[in-house]
Amino acid sequence: MSDMKGKFIVLDGERKGTEVPLQFNPSNYTVEESNEFGEKKLMGLKGVIHQFTGSKHADLTLELLFDATDDGEDVRKRIEPLLRLGAIDRELHAPPPCRFVWGPFGFDGIVSQIKREFTYFYHDGTPGRVKLTVTLKPYRPPEEVKAALDLHSSDISKERVLAEGDSIFLMAAREYNAPGEWRRIAEANGIDDPLALLPGTRLLLPPGEENE
Known part of the structure; x- marks a missing residue:
């Protein structure tokens, strides 16, 4: 071995x-x-x-x-x-x-x-x-994603921040278990060019198809 x-x-x-x-x-x-x-900034206080x-x-x-x-x-x-x-x-x-x-x-x-x-x-x-x-x-297999959806009430939209080295394609794979679902994210955020997204971009993730 x-x-x-x-x-x-x-x-x-x-x-x-x-x-x-x-x-x-x-x-x-x-x-x-x-x-x-x-x-998060606090009213009347310096710093975050x-x-x-x-x-x-x-x-x-x-x-x-x-x-x-x-x-x-x-x-x-x-x-x-x-x-x-x-x-x-x-x-x-x-x-x-x-x-x-x-x-x-x-x-x-x-x-x-x-x-x-x-x-x-x-x-x-x-x-x-x-x-x-x-x-x-x-990347998580479909059964794990479904279990997470059931436990975390993902029938509502979520917000994610694009990290360094991340992409809308990888985010779609993590959140929906389908890299092709990047279109759903792009449409929800009015994105014309998914390759032009910069780290730190906040993205709204709509519910998956199974929850609509």
Whole structure:
């Protein structure tokens, strides 16, 4: 079991069921959770107080290595399948949810960022080795979302603040379990260009279809 390789499995969309194996297992990974606070000014007092607004679900960050120096190939060819996990799916109109599996560890998420650091080059400048830093935002399966909807009265509109590295597509996946529901958020907020949204933007999230 020690040589078991980690892999990604696409959970939905045009490439549902596609597996993307790693060349090498991660050198390390981190799972980060945080609490969110909003600032509130008090009449007649200087400064602000910070009011707890909720918890942010864990993000997963992986450090991965790909090396093509064994056969002199361009390493960019080897990472192309993984890079596609962060591309827009033609069926979902958003990056597809996927599952990262490595031994007993599993994480369902949507790729939000891929950083490439090329560390070795052939004499002609072609890259032969690259280190990737891959970040995934959490994705919940439908049954978990339904349970949360039942418990938290999500038949009413909610407000969320767009965080650094977040997007309207990832927010739709978290809140509605459907990346394609970004249109619902865009229509409710009068957004013409979802790619132009800046961190700190407040967004109104209307009820999901099952609650209308």
